Amino acid sequence: MCIRLHSMDLLVIYVGMQIRRNLKTAHMDNMQGHPKLHFRCIECNEKSTELYRDYKHGVLKITICKSCQKPVDKYIEYDPVIILINAMLCKVQAYRHILFNTAINIHGKLCIFCLLCEAYTRWRQLPGSSSHSDPEDIIRYAKEWDFYKQFGIAALEQAAFLTGVFIVLFLATPKTLKSRFEFAFLLKALLLSSYGKLLLIPAVIWEHDYTPLCLKLITLFVLTSNTQAIRVTLNVSRALSLIAVACGLLLEIVLSSVQWTV
Incomplete structure (x- = not known):
């Protein structure tokens, strides 16, 4: 340990x-x-x-x-x-x-790493995921496949969240996303503002009675950062940013309720 x-x-x-x-x-x-x-x-x-x-x-x-x-x-x-x-x-x-005002360009790497953190968090919460008493290869490969499955689900839910955000913003202010550059810029801003998901790993590793509360607070922090990124990037009101993030979260929750049988 x-x-x-x-x-x-x-x-x-x-x-x-x-x-x-x-x-x-x-x-x-x-x-x-x-x-x-x-x-x-x-x-x-x-x-x-x-x-x-x-x-x-x-x-x-x-x-x-x-x-x-x-x-x-x-x-x-x-x-x-x-x-x-x-x-x-x-x-x-x-x-x-x-x-x-900066030339920072770690959006892709940060997105992959955040998805890995979220996949690991979900994988650790699966029954028997942290048990290594059985050395059989088939058991080890099954657990590894569970991790890949959680990574795919996390990626789909992230895509659903981004889709919900973009739909609301496009319907509310179509002129703000009129070019491919503005679309890509907002996407990068949302990916950068999701850096709070990196805190998921320490919260799971140092597990204690307040871990579920910590995970919820991390989610709230990420959503707050996303809201701020939308406000700054598009120069829109706080209310519209909150509505966009709420709709994205709603679409993500709907997708997460699907029972995946893969």
Whole structure:
């Protein structure tokens, strides 16, 4: 049991280092004037052509927003750890910095890892999944297949959630998703904001009487992050974001009620 906990500590540290490294890389892209970014003021959401000005000899000055007269993005001077903490607090400014003003590109990897975490959580809750007393290969392969099955179900439910969100947003504000770029950008934002699912693994490994409550709180945190990502990306009201997330969750629950016999 001690070895398992030590391995999980290493896994959590590794994931944290990977996210921090990607944020550092994004900061370097900012400092090099990444040409593909559409900068936004983190305070008022107005567009900006630059985040800073280089006055040579290493002298940099943060650009002031013409609309709100505040720094366009104060987070370019912050350490990535502070940015992550602010993102966990669901601050709009931190979300705008990450989504609009950085070149972070870990959406696919993060999505796969979150699905693996969710699949492992469900697999651990299956009867006899953590029992290894029977060395027979057929038993071991059956348990392995159960894990793959849970991964597939988690992927389908995630797709159902995203479908519900996009349907509501398209019906409510069709002009906001008029191009493929905006569709892909919102998809990436939703995948990034689901990072809270990484907390599922520690919650299951360190199992105690409050584990079911912890799992529900993690789900609530992920949904809150998704709501904030929709607000920031599309600049829509909080009510519409909540409705979109609620409909996505409803569609996910409907799909999860299906009895899979594979």
